[in-house]
Amino acid sequence: xxxxxxxxxxxxxxxxxxxxxxxxxxxxxxxxxxxxxxxxxxxxxxxxxxxxxxxxxxxxxxxxxxxxxxxxxxxxxxxxxxxxxxxxxxxxxxxxxxxxxxxxxxxxxxxxxxxxxxxxxxxxxxxxxxxxxxxxxxxxxxxxxxxxxxxxxxxxxxxxxxxxxxxxxxxxxxxxxxxxxxxxxxxxxxxxxxxxxxxxxxxxxxxxxxxxxxxxxxxxxxxxxxxxxxxxxxxxxxxxxxxxxxxxxxxxxxxxxxxxxxxxxxxxxxxxxxxxxxxxxxxxxxxxxxxxxxxxxxxxxxxxxxxxxxxxxxxxxxxxxxxxxxxxxxxxxxxxxxxxxxxxxxxxxxxxxxxxxxxxxxxxxxxxxxxxxxxxxxxxxxxxxxxxxxxxxxxxxxxxxxxxxxxxxxxxxxxxxxxxxxxxxxxxxxxxxxxxxxxxxxxxxxxxxxxxxxxxxxxxxxxxxxxxxxxxxxxxxxxxxxxxxxxxxxxxxxxxxxxxxxxxxxxxxxxxxxxxxxxxxxxxxxxxxxxxxxxxxxxxxxxxxxxxxxxxxxxxxxxxxxxxxxxxx
RNA sequence: CGGGGUGUGGCGCAGCCUGGUAGCGCGUCUGGUUUGGGACCAGGAUGUCGGAGGUUCGAAUCCUCUCACCCCGACCA
Numbered sequence: 001x002x003x004x005x006x007x008x009x010x011x012x013x014x015x016x017x018x019x020x021x022x023x024x025x026x027x028x029x030x031x032x033x034x035x036x037x038x039x040x041x042x043x044x045x046x047x048x049x050x051x052x053x054x055x056x057x058x059x060x061x062x063x064x065x066x067x068x069x070x071x072x073x074x075x076x077x078x079x080x081x082x083x084x085x086x087x088x089x090x091x092x093x094x095x096x097x098x099x100x101x102x103x104x105x106x107x108x109x110x111x112x113x114x115x116x117x118x119x120x121x122x123x124x125x126x127x128x129x130x131x132x133x134x135x136x137x138x139x140x141x142x143x144x145x146x147x148x149x150x151x152x153x154x155x156x157x158x159x160x161x162x163x164x165x166x167x168x169x170x171x172x173x174x175x176x177x178x179x180x181x182x183x184x185x186x187x188x189x190x191x192x193x194x195x196x197x198x199x200x201x202x203x204x205x206x207x208x209x210x211x212x213x214x215x216x217x218x219x220x221x222x223x224x225x226x227x228x229x230x231x232x233x234x235x236x237x238x239x240x241x242x243x244x245x246x247x248x249x250x251x252x253x254x255x256x257x258x259x260x261x262x263x264x265x266x267x268x269x270x271x272x273x274x275x276x277x278x279x280x281x282x283x284x285x286x287x288x289x290x291x292x293x294x295x296x297x298x299x300x301x302x303x304x305x306x307x308x309x310x311x312x313x314x315x316x317x318x319x320x321x322x323x324x325x326x327x328x329x330x331x332x333x334x335x336x337x338x339x340x341x342x343x344x345x346x347x348x349x350x351x352x353x354x355x356x357x358x359x360x361x362x363x364x365x366x367x368x369x370x371x372x373x374x375x376x377x378x379x380x381x382x383x384x385x386x387x388x389x390x391x392x393x394x395x396x397x398x399x400x401x402x403x404x405x406x407x408x409x410x411x412x413x414x415x416x417x418x419x420x421x422x423x424x425x426x427x428x429x430x431x432x433x434x435x436x437x438x439x440x441x442x443x444x445x446x447x448x449x450x451x452x453x454x455x456x457x458x459x460x461x462x463x464x465x466x467x468x469x470x471x472x473x474x475x476x477x478x479x480x481x482x483x484x485x486x487x488x489x490x491x492x493x494x495x496x497x498x499x500x501x502x503x504x505x506x507x508x509x510x511x512x513x514x515x516x517x518x519x520x521x522x523x524x525x526x527x528x529x530x531x532x533x534x535x536x537x538x539x540x541x542x543x544x545x546x547x548x549x550x551x552x553x554x555x556x557x558x559x560x561x562x563x564x565x566x567x568x569x
Numbered sequence: 570c571g572g573g574g575u576g577u578g579g580c581g582c583a584g585c586c587u588g589g590u591a592g593c594g595c596g597u598c599u600g601g602u603u604u605g606g607g608a609c610c611a612g613g614a615u616g617u618c619g620g621a622g623g624u625u626c627g628a629a630u631c632c633u634c635u636c637a638c639c640c641c642g643a644c645c646a
Contacts, residue, residue, distance in 0.1 A: 011581090011595095011596090012580075012607070013580055013581045013582095014580090014581090016580090016581075016639075017638065017639060019639075019640070036638090037638070037639090143570085144640095146639085146640085262645090262646080263646090279645090279646070281645070281646070282646070300645090316643090317645095317646090319646090322646070329646085330646035331645090331646050333646060334646095477605095479604075479605055480604065482604095483604075512604095513604055513605090514605045514606060514607095515604095515605080515608080516607050516608095519607050520607085533605065
């Protein structure tokens with residue numbers, strides 16, 4: 001491809017709409033343009049990258065025996081009503097009506113559609129196992145689309161669905177997809193980690209996320225220094241402290257803490273470590289008032305809290321409800337002296353505390369030296385309700401946990417029979433008995449992979465594409481293309497020869513000055529740059545520089561094809 | 570949804586407080602000089618100042634409403 005006949009609208013300055021580095025670079029390099037919030041057009045160069053990612057995914061999925069299909073983006077409401085998800089999905093789902101006033105949605109995912117196919121077409125265990133996949137546009141009306149294609153509303157997803165005759169088969173299919181994902185992300189040149197995850201709204205039992213490691217990631221993942229344990233912090237278990245609760249050593253006393261509503265402020269005022277304080281979080285379950293206790297240096301994990309028996313579904317109590325139940329303003333509330341109707345749940349770490357500090361249920365005061373059993377009843381329940389923090393013991397007992405940020409690019413779920421049962425899909429087993437197939441579903445955010453790759457691979461000059469997703473392998477920069485016949489002939493010849501051996505080359509044949517061409521080439525991040533100049537040609541030499549190399553290397557023009565073939569391999 | 574912010578030529582921004590009919594840099598077009606790290610000179614084009622309404626002799630500027638976009642939050646006692 002020649003730049004003069006291509007379309008790469010690069011920008012010197014990033015549009016004000018962009019915040020994240022990958023988003024800025026995608027706009028500046030002319031990969032994408034925004035149409036509306038969370039809606040992006042892919043320009044030629046960007047689309048080439050997207051297709052590269054898709055190709056790797058297809059190759060690996062096909063190699064694993066998955067079968068590509070293509071399902072409609074627009075789906076009838078009836079299908080979703082069968083699984084109740086017409087209601088469950090809520091405002092995340094984009095809905096519409098056709099001319100007959102019938103309800104449809106723009107599919108946020110395709111379990112219902114694929115299960116509909118399965119219930120119509122799969123009749124015998126002899127047809128199992130089978131795995132269908134597609135690469136297709138999804139729409140999710142996100143609360144807050146952001147970071148360009150990283151969290152877009154319309155995006156491309158590879159989604160796969162496996163059907164097995166039994167649980168053992170599902171386990172095999174799940175593992176096969178886990179392995180495929182590992183191969184895909186490895187091939188794409190990403191640093192990633194597979195982490196245990198909550199199965200969330202999709203439902204099911206086993207689940208792993210594939211997280212690309214990046215500081216700007218929206219997800220926090222916990223991993224062990226002493227084993228291969230890794231989990232989303234939403235899921236990572238916080239073990240009870242190894243040491244039992246010490247004996248009470250101090251009397252309980254009320255201390256004035258005017259204006260100090262946060263644990264951090266109270267600890268600072270009293271000159272004590274934050275981990276001696278306890279914060280009380282007020283929740284409502286119907287009309288029940290619950291008080292959840294976590295240490296001042298910890299944070300509540302809502303997913304874990306929802307698993308406390310009797311608490312789900314819950315919401316945070318309003319200020320008015322707090323005052324009604326505790327007769328105190330938020331900021332000074334605590335578990336001491338509360339009415340017996342208040343359900344108190346202590347995090348495991350709180351249950352092991354003695355002489356702690358908490359709100360006094362009186363504005364402007366906290367209590368110090370508080371002890372369970374002596375000053376207040378033992379909590380009604382002790383549970384793991386907090387997020388793990390760096391330094392916690394690993395749940396598998398090996399090593400300690402570290403926290404890293406990640407971008408979720410893939411997610412595998414073992415669904416079981418949730419959808420096949422809800423939609424009446426069944427096949428006849430070897431005994432001629434109808435059985436619901438065991439299902440799994442497996443997603444990769446194709447468009448997000450592109451953004452994640454940039455987030456992980458860029459420098460101050462621009463993108464640094466991992467080879468398998470680079471839009472072109474080589475950027476050919478002739479200096480004086482329009483002035484020097486020797487340069488033009490050499491550049492044209494090398495350009496042609498490289499294409500002949502299957503190396504994708506982008507030839508910058510514009511009349512731009514060298515600095516402009518270099519800057520653009522670095523911005524769009526091709527892995528290899530070749531510079532051809534009259535000066536070098538006089539000695540029979542041209543230059544090669546890898547995108548990560550600090551300086552160019554002179555190579556013999558006659559050997560250029562062989563050298564580049566080797567280096568781009 | 571709550572809070573904050575921003576909408577001025579393709580991109581980045583100034584002008585707004587203190588109303589007088591729009592400006593800078595980049596880009597772009599033409600001509601010329603340049604040609605190994607985002608050149609220079611000369612000339613040109615491009616704006617319903619997000620939209621609607623109002624105040625005023627006069628509105629980018631003040632007021633009201635509205636739309637769009639961005640950021641933060643929704644983990645808080």
